[in-house]
Amino acid sequence: MRILHVVTHPEATHHADGLVGGWFDSDLTGRGLVHAGRIADALAARLPADAAVEVFSSDLLRARRTAEVVGKQLGVGVLLDADLREKSYGEAGGRPQAWLDERFIPPPAAGERMRHDEGVPGAETKWELAVRAYAALDRILRSAVAHQVVVTHGGTATFLLAAWIGMPIDAAGQVGFRFSPGGVTVLREDDYFHNRAIVQLNDLGHLA
Incomplete structure (x- = not known):
């Protein structure tokens, strides 16, 4: 059995300051750092004491x-992967959220959603983000280690889950999961049928 714990990083300074995140390299707030400790405690309690574990992470701070x-x-090092980064918002990164809101062009209800131009110079499309996320998960799953932790961002996590359940990337234009800062999502693949399940989505109980 393979179990992945997908963690969305807790509160960061761009959240507190009302700024656009993306590739803007914000740090955790004091509250976020406390929550990181609670996430670590929760994962240590869930994982078998003698299990081999890998921790993968976006390289953003x-x-x-x-x-x-x-x-x-958990007593292990961290494997950094830039493909686990949040979506790049180009020129909007690090600016006030209102700056992005004034310029953002939402995708159409139908038609081309993955390669849609959102109107912000330098921003990634959903397609570019999805390609990165799918590639990152593929590399993670090449490992034979059965217990893995993946620390990433809310937008990226949606496409990690889409890749996990085998959704063709062309069909992922309308998929969307709600993730909160500090949430933990549990994915499991069984050894017999090799079915993949989303066992728990965006659990926040450890932050209460």
């Missing part, structure tokens, strides 16, 4: 700090 706290608690 807010995710990397979260992963380092988790890795320290």
